[in-house]
Amino acid sequence: DAGVTQSPTHLIKTRGQHVTLRCSPISGHKSVSWYQQVLGQGPQFIFQYYEKEERGRGNFPDRFSARQFPNYSSELNVNALLLGDSALYLCASSPEASHNSPLHFGNGTRLTVT
């Protein structure tokens, strides 16, 4: 079975631009979460979606938005990019949104903002 897939793998953008990152969960998984991992730090929670509804939002500005599609894939959008947005963006899926479900992570999208 395919794992969580993310695209693109790498991306270089200029300050002020916007970016869209994509994620396909493991087949059968209905929950998708997004995390930001800055170099040298642990991942920080951005969003969680379950059955196309937002279930949680982390402490990130409104420049960050996301959505989940009927096939459970997801997009993360970041507007007005700042240098500090440079990070590895990780998508994780789980069968459901309960506390017992471990997260399965993709390999991430490495975003560099210049």
Added chain:
Amino acid sequence: AQSVAQPEDQVNVAEGNPLTVKCTYSVSGNPYLFWYVQYPNRGLQFLLKYITGDNLVKGSYGFEAEFNKSQTSFHLKKPSALVSDSALYFCAVRDGGGGNKLVFGAGTILRVKS
């Protein structure tokens, strides 16, 4: 707020020796604790979790973790380290706000030398 601390930035161990990667937690309510491993340029891989039950939890690749409520610790252990275990290890705790949002520690680099 839920949090975890990984007091060691790096742990060095010789191949064949036992290894321990430390994690302490701070939670309100029941702790739901996880360990993940990250290899270079990859996403996080789930190793094991503690939800309830036995204090010694067995996971993937020969790893185990010991839950200690009195010391609020959840240390990761392996009886005999392999060079291939060299990676970045993250302890995480389920956020108390519901769903399966995780709060990660800063990570510990494990180096196993032959």
